[in-house]
Amino acid sequence: LFAGPVDFVKGVVAMSGLPPDNRIEVCFAGRSNVGKSSLINALTGRKTLARASNTPGRTQEINYFALGEARYLVDLPGYGYAKAPVAVVAKWQALLKSYLAGRVTLRRAFVLIDARHGVKEVDDEILTLLDRSAVTFQAVLTKTDKISRAELDRVTDQVRGALAKHPAAFPELIVTSSEKGEGIETLRAVIAALE
Ligand code: GDP
Secondary structure (H helix, E strand, O other): OOOOOOEEEEEEOOOOHOOOOOOOEEEEEEEEEEEEHHHHHHHHHOOOOOOOOOOOOOOOOOOEEOOOOOOOEEEEEOOOOOOHHHHHHHHHHHHHHHHHHHHHOOOOOEEEEEEEOOOOOHHHHHHHHHHHHOEEEEEEEEEEEHHHHHHHHHHHHHHHHOOOOOOOEOOOEEEEEEEOOOOOHHHHHHHHOOO
16 A cells, blocks of 8 residues: 555545545544644655645645555644644644545544643544544544653543543554654555455
8 A cells, every 4th residue: 555656636625625425435633833844755655745844824735646456545734733724724724624524435534643742632623523524533542752751651541531531532652753763664555454
């Protein structure tokens, strides 16, 4: 699945722009700067696939990448950037809601959580939206190379506690570091196993 080229398909700004729903897909969500571009690049083995420094607040797109012949990897815009204009945030939230509730081929959302910060209120809002949209989601801890083993244990507990309140949460956390390549194979295997 990840062996061949992973091609950019299109950037989508409205539901009408979504590609045909003839493949299953997974999406990636997370606060701005959580390490989403780095993780997607590590997953796909490319350095420049996902832009590593999205300019927060510019026109936000849902980016589609083809994974093999039968899947899409979907990169959702980062959320929670404090300085994003209100109108941009509102438009993005509306698109996100429509996408999550309406995309029948969406099999799982991966919600990235910065291992230094744990689940923040703005993350919890997205988790609630995923519950309401009946989209199974799995939490992915990012940047774990930046913290100690003890801190990792602590944040893991915090995240598990937060997930327990969400019926759509998949219980297993995926612990990653794009920098060290940790957890990347695990994440690939999870995506490959989805049907
Ligand atoms: P995005 O805004 O969520 O796409 O985040 P980026 O992938 O652009 O990463 C934000 C910052 O975190 C950049 O400076 C990255 O180099 C850094 N970063 C991302 N992943 C890791 C990681 O696994 N370990 C470390 N140490 N830094 C990371």
